[in-house]
Amino acid sequence: MDVRQYVVEKAKLAQKAARQLAAASTDVKNAALLAMAEALQQRSDEILRANAQDMEAGRQKGLSQALLDRLLLTEKRIADMAEGLRQVAALPDPVGEVVKMWTRPNGLQIGQMRVPLGVVGIIYEARPNVTVDAAALCLKTGNAVLLRGGSEAIHSNTAIARIISRAAREVGLPEGAIQLIEITGREAVNVMLRLNGYLDVLIPRGGAGLIRTVVENASVPVIETGVGNCHVYVDAEADLAMAEEIVINAKTQRPAVCNAMETLLVHREVAAEFLPGLAERLTELGVELRGCPVTRSLVPGIQPATEDDWATEFLDLILAIRVVDSLDEALEHIYLYGTKHSEAIVTSNYFTARRFLQEVDAAAVYVNASTRFTDGFQFGFGAEIGISTQKLHARGPMGLTELTTIKYIVYGEGQIRE
């Protein structure tokens, strides 16, 4: 098969669908989302059979238990995907919103109207639920979507994509609105990366390697998601009981995600009071601690933290701890090692809180709360397509609004330019 031609044909179909989708009413789009939910549950047998093929192949390939867990689908997980579709249907549709409108001295009335991006490409890894989530968010915002999932999930993804795509067509949405690249291999990705003129944006979702590959090789505009080397800084004037709960939450509530804390910074004045008790609780929770020399003098027996540790997103029950002399030293550490994702301070001092909020450059900056809230649902967006770690277009959790662009609509009565 000519892979390039295969991908381009899909992209052309998506582009054609995008033009119709842009004009689709919210009612029709919601009906499609509900029909997709219904179809997923009615045809769960098909999905589970396809998933069993992927699981078997995964076991034979020797995938890790963690990867197999991500790959696995159950009736419950399919019901969750369907529920996700119903939640997206219930969200407000941003398309058509006139964000603002003003009148120029010459009488021209100019407005910014939200419109779909067009065709969104999503390149993702093992979890088959991304197929449903991404399709739902794109469809709700009037975008066509070209999906390329991981080869481990190819059977599951193909079954899911065919079912939801057919359900969407049956309520009147165009063929091509939701499409999956149904072949495996790197070549299809390479073609997608350079499909300018067909794809309006690419969103990679997955590990650091995937994201790096996409960013470095795409000529299509990319929204970078993912990497989070996040910090909590416990200030000299922190409420230490509050700090302990925030630190434990930020590290252990779900350590494998990008908004989990990786390094704890503690002001020297409170280190002796704060660290030993905290270390005991963290150790009980299975967290491996790595400390700077001062930390190690206060918490005997833990490993030294290396330069690499400060720069590492562990995504695991590992925590690096550093005692700092001042807010400035904490800010400097975050500037040097942070990835501009989520950063938190625990302090009771108004001026310290204000400086931290102003001076830390990150997608989300917290005062007295856990970094774990950087998430579309937690922010109140209802759903998210990912968390942007770049500064263009979208930063932080991306909800439906971030899947739209604007166009200027201009009403005149014959105005010409002098």
Place this chain on the structure above:
Amino acid sequence: MDVRQYVVEKAKLAQKAARQLAAASTDVKNAALLAMAEALQQRSDEILRANAQDMEAGRQKGLSQALLDRLLLTEKRIADMAEGLRQVAALPDPVGEVVKMWTRPNGLQIGQMRVPLGVVGIIYEARPNVTVDAAALCLKTGNAVLLRGGSEAIHSNTAIARIISRAAREVGLPEGAIQLIEITGREAVNVMLRLNGYLDVLIPRGGAGLIRTVVENASVPVIETGVGNCHVYVDAEADLAMAEEIVINAKTQRPAVCNAMETLLVHREVAAEFLPGLAERLTELGVELRGCPVTRSLVPGIQPATEDDWATEFLDLILAIRVVDSLDEALEHIYLYGTKHSEAIVTSNYFTARRFLQEVDAAAVYVNASTRFTDGFQFGFGAEIGISTQKLHARGPMGLTELTTIKYIVYGEGQIRE
């Protein structure tokens, strides 16, 4: 010289400056802009001497008269650049604006605050005034800027950049806030294109070739500017006197710019009444007409329009004309050949106007006005860094706001995630 090392050193300096600039007050930034204006005028002799070198080299290289005109600086043009700086100083500063803020059920208060992008790279061609304009807009928005102008203007750009950079430093802005690549040759551009981690965005300003090169080869996020194959559609229910003024304005007021009209679409019902008189006026104004068969039957003696003509941005006194049978045919033509820049309809029919506004996918869609208004000043933004023809981050004229991103600021009282 090691070009890569040279560019990276500049980028590092810019990054350091960006951190300080992000915290600079509007007062300080405005003082710098005014000092830059003052310095340009006080040291105009230096600039004119450097420009004379560029002009001489340009003549020897056989640059066209048009290019030499763009390159030329005069006392008047320097005064205009200084005036531009004063205008940017007078604009409101978007940095620090909290776009919105809301409170979650758990009490977390979440706000979106406008912050600078960081380091902006601008790659541009002949006009030395871009050096001043781009530096001013970036500085006002708290961004450091790394400029790379065309080799033809290297002496002019170097003189200008040194003067404004020194003026900015003298009022307390960091070294590195405004920097120019002072060497010529493609290699520096190639390095800039892949400076992820140093540059937050690249904005190419210039011809189609430059923009294509940047889009295809950059791994740094790019904002694409420029190409405009714009249409005016004169509907069956148009006010034909209004249509004639709009068409003449859109084609002839400044034909070399991206928002000028390149193809005129006319509904068959009014073509016989509209086209002959219009053609006469356009011909008198020096416009070369190229028509479809129906147009040629109504306006004898003009060249046939080819498939290529429909797809061409002439940037010149050339107009392609096509008679269409319906709004749908006009929409289809625009969809096929347009570049999603600026599109206009002339009509007195409410429903036709509404369909055109909804269905045309372009940065700016006009009803009863000239396409020539797609411009930062005309839209009321006060100044522009370019006109984005992509959908991510910015679309249409980019003012100060488009040179910022947001960060989420989150106020808590110890909230942790369940």
